[in-house]
Amino acid sequence: MVDRGALGEFLRNRRGRIGPAEVGLPAGTGRRQTPGLRREELAALAGVSVDYYIRLERGRDTNPGPAVLDALATALRLDDDERAHLHALARNAAGRPARRPRPAASPRPGLRLLLAAVRPTPAYVLSPTSDVLAANQEGYRLLAGVEQWPAQRRNLVRYVFTHPAARTLFVPWRRMAEDCVAHLRTVAAADPDSPELARLVAELSGTAEEFAALWRHYDVRVKSGARRTFQHPGVGRLELTSEILTAPDGQRFVAFQPDAGSPDRDAVALLAHAPAYR
Structure with missing residues (x-):
């Protein structure tokens, strides 16, 4: 059964790897509870609303479009493999996983x-x-x-x-x-x-x-x-x-x-x- 929380898990992981200074943001005031960017900072960088991003991360919205995914990938500084992974997770969350033949148990x-x-x-x-x-x-x-x-x-x-x-x-x-x-x-x-x-x-x-x-x-x-x-x-x-x-x-x-x-x-x-x- 597809894990619809996998998309949010990946987004949280990558958000935690980037500090505000790395993307040109001030550190801000107050102590950060977790490492990396805050949700509102990532949402602003990707050009989406904070509420929409929170729904994505919590698995309450499972159908982001390609443009949103690309904006998030750019904001998170994902490489090509990570960007493709993000799109694959989004397809899975939306119930549209890529289909390919099941691999045989014996070599071709x-x-x-x-x-x-x-x-x-x-x-x-x-x-x-x-x-x-x-x-x-x-x-x-x-x-x-x-x-x-x-x-x-x-x-x-x-x-x-x-x-x-x-x-x-x-x-x-x-x-x-x-x-x-x-x-x-x-x-x-x-x-x-x-x-x-x-x-x-x-x-x-x-x-x-x-x-x-x-x-x-x-x-x-x-x-x-x-x-x-x-x-x-x-x-x-x-x-x-x-x-x-x-x-x-x-x-x-x-x-x-x-x-x-x-x-x-x-x-x-x-x-x-x-x-x-x-």
Whole structure:
């Protein structure tokens, strides 16, 4: 069931991140009860009435137009991912969520073929919530220890927050953790009724305090590829660049590529022969 309070939650979060000085407003008199802009300040910056903004934030008005959303996004200094997230939350609140096919529980055949075609580049087929639906041998070995988990437990976000090897594999670990949670926030807007997302968030919020804190912090970021550093227990340090292809149903093909002619290319070739993590 769509959470009609999600739009207000996001607005409150972003309002609390901006101080009056950042948008050219005087600090005013009196002690502020909460950090960030007051409701009346944000309403003035966005060109809407205070009463209307309060109704939006409290979930009593669930049908803001695109112009209002864009004005709020500009006032809140949202980036492109955050702006798209705001519009998605508004569509959900109005009962008009974007519809796309439910992702299959098994990898798309074409993406599975790509796993073999790109070897020895480590590659994965991931669900929208980052379940590892398939991987090539180098991909499994790059995530040291994930092969020891049952197939239904293999999830990149779960691995980052709960597998002991992850803390030293990702350099820095914190950046990978933040990116994973920020991506899940985009999934929540794209598919608010996802049972897979609800189960994963509930599980990790109850077992990993760092996940719970990052979920509350509410960063929003679409994963579109990044430079990653790995300290692998079998082949040492690697600098790899991720490339991501997203299918219409939300399944993602993710490959971690070394630079041509670099020592990382030789290290990647050794991954399939690296000893299994113990």
